[in-house]
Amino acid sequence: MRNMVLARLNRLRTSDGMTAVGRYLASLWTRPAPALAPYHQPVAPLRRAIKKTAAISLIILIGMFYGLFISIFPIFLYLYLAVPVGILVLLVIWALPENENIPTKSINWLFFAIVATACLWPNYIAIAIPGLPWITFMRLWSIPMTLLFVISLSMSPPFRREVSAWFQTSPWILRFMLAFVALNFLTLPMASRPFGAFNRVIINQFEWTMVFFVACYLFSKQGKVAQWARLFCGFAIFLALFSVVEYINGQVPWANRIPSFFKIESELVEAILIGGARSATGAYRVQSIFTTSLNFAEFLALSTPFVIHFMVTAKRQSISWGLLLYLPFSFWVIFKTDSRLGIIGFFASIFIYTLVWGIRRWQRDSHGLVAPAVVIAYPVIISAFFALTLIWRRLEVMVWGGGPQQASNEARRLQWMGAVRELKEWPLGNGLGQAGELVGYVDAAGRLSLDSYFITILLDFGIFGAAAFFGMFIMAIFKAAKVGLETNDEETALMIPLGIMLMVFLIIKGVLSQEDNHTLMFIALGATVALYHRATAKPHST
Secondary structure (H helix, E strand, C coil), X not given: CHHHHHHHHHHXXXXXXXXXXXXXXXXXXXXXXXXXXXXXXXXXXXXXXXXXXXXXXXXXXHHHHXXXXXXXXXXXXXXXXXXXXXXXXXXXXXXXCCCCCCCHHXXXXXXXXXXXXXXXXXXXXXXXXXXXXXXXXXXXXXXXHHHHHHHHHHHCHXXXXXXXXXXXXXXXXXXXXXXXXXXXXXXXXXXXXXXXXXXXXXXXXXXXXXXXXXXXXXXXXXXXXXXXXXXXXHHHHHHHHHHXXXXXXXXXXXXXXXXXXXXXXXXXXXXXXXXXXXXXXXXXXXXXXXXXHHHHHHHHHHHHHHHHHHHHHCCCHHHXXXXXXXXXXXXXXXXHCCCHHHHHHHHHHHHHXXXXXXXXXXXXXXXXXXXXXXXXXXXHHHHHHHHHHHHCHHHHHHHXXXXXXXXXXXXXXXXXXXXXXXXXXXXXXCCCCCHHHHHCCECCCCXXXXXXXXXXXXXXXXXXXXXXXXXHHHHHHHHHHHHHCCCCCCCHHHHHHHHHHHHHHHHHXXXXXXXXXXXXXXXXXXXXXXXXXXXXXXXXXX
């Protein structure tokens, strides 16, 4: 460096005035002549200094912006600081070299951690570190699972071919799914609080959309659907048994035992921990790990088709008798939630499974007497049950409501009137989380309330969003019915309880707007797609 400076000063002394100064400044900026190998191409000193200064200045400005943002804005807006980082991560993933070794075991472990969390862990108990956003366990598993899945999709051509094969057999479900995801984002500008809506949309992509895709991948492997179904049943039985303790104590057992680093300071969480009771009767309503008793009743109703299926198909009589004894106990627990939707889902599961069992048995044993009798007498059985709900007052109240439940019926009628009014004004969606404010119905506690998920979807995402959301579930039900009635494979026969589970879900969504069990439903949707692919495209399955 010293010799270079001396040489340039000598050049100034031997040159003429300003011409020498001009040549010197030009030499600082002009790229030197090309160097021959193995020498490196030198960089103009001034150009190198400018680039280095610009890079350091940009880093400092970004750091100042992030610091100012964190010091001024609330915690829930911190997500937006991760957007540039997320874009860079996606670019890095896109540029990764091809590699056929994908982290299958890690994806599998994280997926079943999500299943266990959805069934056993209260979502309102999260890692609450002061100064940071809440970290729920669902996000703790779903975010790394998503990253591993996307990395595998970027790096492995066989993996991409496998993913493509799923949707060649179920293209409409994929189209409905992608349309629904697109409408989640396209309706954001219509939301009154777009930042909050954006947060929820991003979370839904991890806990719904990506869970669906990973379920399609994992359940394409032999034995995985059966493993999930057994876990789902086992978790449901455990929660039903554990709810007895809650019913005796009159609140969830962990209400006063949550460690400080897991406790979220929120009025809503405090209300959940206190528990609920119907105002007309004062009876405590068991809720287990869920935010309300309605979601617990929905969970037990959704598990009922699998309990019946394992009871019917079990190879050991002890298991069949045990599940048979569990069914009335499960009904008692649903009754203690004081939720008609759970009772309706419970009976719907039994009646639909009975009809499907009769049809399958008749197809395989055309000379038998029991199956034809069940199918032929099915309209009479349904009519008799319907008549019984009108004659037996206690059953009428359970199914149709009355007395204490009459207020809920009136509330739903008023909510639908408000929804129709808003749809006439704007049928294309108002953004996630806007339905309650648009309907404007306030319950006795002074809070906005909405009972039907049909209303939620219609007002949040419009008629096209509702068609996409419910369309993918309806298509999955038809595929489950097609394969379930024809298959002889033990695992593929799980399409029967899967299809009934999806039907019960749609029935319940007519009177329940909450989303506690949506992760499980997208898992069930992925299981249906995977089993349908395995049943209809066996030469291409792995």
